[in-house]
Amino acid sequence: MSNITMNAWDAISAAKAECFITIENERYNFMQALKMEAKIEKVKSEIPILGRAMKGNKTVGMKGTGSASFHYNTSIFRDILYKYQQSGKDVYFDIQVTNEDPTSSVGRQTIILKDCNLNGGLLTKFDATGEYLEEEFEFTFESWEMPERFGTIAGMQ
Known part of the structure; x- marks a missing residue:
């Protein structure tokens, strides 16, 4: 049993990121972003197999x-x-999203989501009791690239 653990400084700060959006050859620094998340879902088919109870x-x-x-x-x-x-x-x-926390030893990771398409969006809003306005959108994307990868934390290998 190993007693090696991760150093606290190797946790990536949630705010240490940059985001750029390219729309019709115009590149925007999306510095007003508060949070973003993109996921891949694997689409699977169930396969019946003779002689097995589980598919x-x-x-x-x-x-x-x-x-x-x-x-x-x-x-x-x-x-x-x-x-x-x-x-x-x-x-x-x-x-394009790059996460890089200069305190961490793992360096930076960049993901580029290709051919994103809005599912819809907010047209207008106000809130007389609020402090500031924010909005959100959902989207799909067709592919992705990873030109930069986090390094390996000391002790993982």
């Missing part, structure tokens, strides 16, 4: 989904929805 599971594809919350101070996503309403042309975009 097998075979991966037959993948589906990418995500969500983002951000300060209500940009119209770029409403512009995408408006463009679709006016022309029928749907707009796809890329999201």
Whole structure:
């Protein structure tokens, strides 16, 4: 049994990130983002197998989904929805997120979500009792890249 544990400073700070969104060849620093999450779901088929009580599971594809919350101070996503309403042309975009905490020994990781597409979005809002406004959107994406990977924490290998 090993007594090696992770150092506290190797936990990645939740706020130490940067996010860029590229829409129709325009790159935006999405600094008003509050949080973002993207997930891959493996699509599986159940496979009956003769002689077994349990079915097998075979991966037959993948589906990418995500969500983002951000300060209500940009119209770029409403512009995408408006463009679709006016022309029928749907707009796809890329999201690049880099997590890098200079205190951690693992370095940085960058994920690029390719061909993102809004599921919908908020058109307008106010809150007479609130301190500030925020909004969120959900999206799908078609593929992803990982040009930078976290290093291995000392003691893992």
